[in-house]
Amino acid sequence: MTTLAIHGGTPVRTAPIGQWPVWGAEEEQMLLQALRSGTWGSIDGTFVKQLEAEFAEFQGARHGVACVNGTMALSVALKALDIGPGDEVLVPPYTFIATASAALMIGAIPVFVDIDRETLLIDPAGIDAAVTSRTKAVIPVHHGGSPADMDGIMEAAGRHGLRVVEDAAQAHGAAWRGRPVGAIGDVGTFSFQSSKPLNAGEGGMMLTNDDELDELLWSYRNVGRRRGGEWYEHVRLGWNLRMTEFQAALLLAQMRRLPAQQAHRTQNAAYLTERLEQIPGVVRVKVPDGVTAHSWYTYHWRWLGHATGGLHKMEFARALRAEGIPIHHGYVPINHNEALRAEIRRLGGAEPVACPNAERADAEEILDFPMSILMGTHEDLDDVVRAVEKVARAKA
Ligand SMILES: Cc1ncc(COP(=O)(O)O)c(C=O)c1O
Numbered sequence: 001m002t003t004l005a006i007h008g009g010t011p012v013r014t015a016p017i018g019q020w021p022v023w024g025a026e027e028e029q030m031l032l033q034a035l036r037s038g039t040w041g042s043i044d045g046t047f048v049k050q051l052e053a054e055f056a057e058f059q060g061a062r063h064g065v066a067c068v069n070g071t072m073a074l075s076v077a078l079k080a081l082d083i084g085p086g087d088e089v090l091v092p093p094y095t096f097i098a099t100a101s102a103a104l105m106i107g108a109i110p111v112f113v114d115i116d117r118e119t120l121l122i123d124p125a126g127i128d129a130a131v132t133s134r135t136k137a138v139i140p141v142h143h144g145g146s147p148a149d150m151d152g153i154m155e156a157a158g159r160h161g162l163r164v165v166e167d168a169a170q171a172h173g174a175a176w177r178g179r180p181v182g183a184i185g186d187v188g189t190f191s192f193q194s195s196k197p198l199n200a201g202e203g204g205m206m207l208t209n210d211d212e213l214d215e216l217l218w219s220y221r222n223v224g225r226r227r228g229g230e231w232y233e234h235v236r237l238g239w240n241l242r243m244t245e246f247q248a249a250l251l252l253a254q255m256r257r258l259p260a261q262q263a264h265r266t267q268n269a270a271y272l273t274e275r276l277e278q279i280p281g282v283v284r285v286k287v288p289d290g291v292t293a294h295s296w297y298t299y300h301w302r303w304l305g306h307a308t309g310g311l312h313k314m315e316f317a318r319a320l321r322a323e324g325i326p327i328h329h330g331y332v333p334i335n336h337n338e339a340l341r342a343e344i345r346r347l348g349g350a351e352p353v354a355c356p357n358a359e360r361a362d363a364e365e366i367l368d369f370p371m372s373i374l375m376g377t378h379e380d381l382d383d384v385v386r387a388v389e390k391v392a393r394a395k396a
Contacts, residue, residue, distance in 0.1 A: 013324030070191025124152025145295030281305025
């Protein structure tokens with residue numbers, strides 16, 4: 001049997017796979033244009049306004065309000081929906097901490113609704129049992145770029161009078177039954193942090209179809225001012241969360257690349273799935289039937305070979321990394337995060353419930369490739385598959 005690289009064997013791969021970020025003359029030109037305009041802030045500038053309009057149109061929303069990051073976009077979205085101390089917000093546990101901490105930072109309590117085991121996305125069937133008289137909103141996460149079941153979520157939200165904030169931090173260009181995500185619920189939020197499919201180092205966006213919410217999002221992002229008001233006219237309390245013109249200039253150039261990059265990743269994801277599924281123990285993560293576009297931010301898959309004598313997923317990940325393949329061991333369910341739990345306790349919220357599907361995903365099954373893998377060529381993916389095959393044959 002071939003020796004694993006982790007045990008001193010020859011690694012399958014030594015060259016990096018895929019490039020991220022991708023930039024060229026367009027980005028340089030846009031950044032120089034922002035610089036030379038001498039207007040580097042969005043108040044008098046044109047780039048942020050143009051980005052808001054273009055990104056909103058791209059995602060099928062009437063309004064876009066840019067901000068500093070996806071975390072604050074979530075807090076502002078909740079604030080604009082009049083959610084605050086004592087209110088409960090339903091969130092999935094298998095996500096980045098910001099989905100829940102954004103609620104806590106404005107005094108609202110996250111309540112966890114487990115994910116579907118097959119899709120890793122919030123299971124709308126869990127919503128009824130989690131709702132109390134204090135529940136005000138649900139935050140479905142389009143995890144890894146796969147839209148959550150927006151039919152089930154909108155139905156459940158309608159039944160219980162809940163507002164819906166879509167956490168689309170990872171899901172630029174994704175769509176549910178032909179409708180781009182981010183404009184299906186009341187507000188949709190996006191991140192432009194370095195690893196995301198649309199990247200300016202940092203940045204965020206809030207989308208809505210509702211004129212009043214648009215005004216509130218704008219105002220909270222803009223120190224409580226009102227559109228058309230005086231500079232020192234603050235009609236409510238807010239934050240300064242404005243994006244700079246440089247970020248928007250870069251994002252406008254990056255947006256031109258996004259459709260082709262997304263198509264490339266979609267094609268690569270299909271190729272990878274087809275090849276990986278031939279390896280015993282490797283099982284795909286299901287994409288819900290209603291997903292008509294996936295951003296393929298991350299490529300999650302299940303390693304079930306441990307049950308039949310193969311490596312544990314954590315050992316698998318270490319061995320694969322030694323073979324030269326970047327791999328993560330999925331997300332850590334945030335219902336167990338001690339900082340979150342302590343704050344929930346301090347605010348008098350209910351102790352977070354167990355979420356067995358998320359816990360099993362983390363403890364036993366899920367591994368994920370970063371987006372850069374899907375930016376590569378078929379030859380790059382063949383190396384990925386060779387390395388997975390090699391590690392899958394190893395015994396625990
Ligand atoms: C699901 C999810 N929600 C929220 C965020 C927060 O975005 P940001 O890092 O821009 O604050 C991220 C990104 O890191 C994320 O992946």
